[in-house]
Amino acid sequence: MKQGINxxxxxxxxGAAAATVxxxxxxxxxxxxxxxxxxxxxxGERLNTAYWSGxxxxxxxxxxxxxxxxxxxxxxxxxxxxxxxxxxxxxxxKLNYNGEVEIISGYRSPKTNAKLRAAGRGVxxxxxxxRGMALDIRMPGVPLSKxxxxxxxxxxxxxxxxxxxxxVHVDTGPVRRW
Numbered sequence: 422m423k424q425g426i427n428x429x430x431x432x433x434x435x436g437a438a439a440a441t442v443x444x445x446x447x448x449x450x451x452x453x454x455x456x457x458x459x460x461x462x463x464x465g466e467r468l469n470t471a472y473w474s475g476x477x478x479x480x481x482x483x484x485x486x487x488x489x490x491x492x493x494x495x496x497x498x499x500x501x502x503x504x505x506x507x508x509x510x511x512x513x514x515k516l517n518y519n520g521e522v523e524i525i526s527g528y529r530s531p532k533t534n535a536k537l538r539a540a541g542r543g544v545x546x547x548x549x550x551x552r553g554m555a556l557d558i559r560m561p562g563v564p565l566s567k568x569x570x571x572x573x574x575x576x577x578x579x580x581x582x583x584x585x586x587x588x589v590h591v592d593t594g595p596v597r598r599w
Contacts, residue, residue: 490527525557555592
């Protein structure tokens with residue numbers, strides 16, 4: 422029997438592909454550059470630079486963001502997951518926010534994570550912060566509950582809500598909430 426593509430097989434394959442695309446967040450890799458303004462609240466450092474050049478991630482911009490988001494306690498940095506920047510960018514678009522994104526926490530070294538965990542700070546043992554896959558953020562002037570809802574609507578990863586500490590956690594892990 423010949424294994425060529427027939428109409429039924431074609432529709433099954435294209436339908437599955439369309440469903441896959443529609444199921445998750447799409448961060449198109451075409452178009453203009455993307456710039457983010459961020460401020461690390463622990464170091465006071467600011468950055469206003471492109472992380473996307475229009476057709477691909479901008480390696481020079483990503484290096485600057487990696488430095489900004491370093492573990493300030495250990496002065497260590499890592500390669501942050503570029504999808505985090507897509508999430509923050511999409512949040513800014515969704516909320517029509519043009520200000521500076523305040524960073525409460527970016528990368529945490531395993532040693533720093535263990536110290537914070539031992540101090541009873543509610544830190545996860547296998548935190549996505551230690552893998553460069555998480556940010557704790559806020560956007561001045563945007564109600565925290567609105568930021569949380571916008572992050573949940575993206576369905577792009579984990580979203581944690583910390584109103585007493587005044588931040589929202591976003592990560593590029595599985596879609597979940599707490």
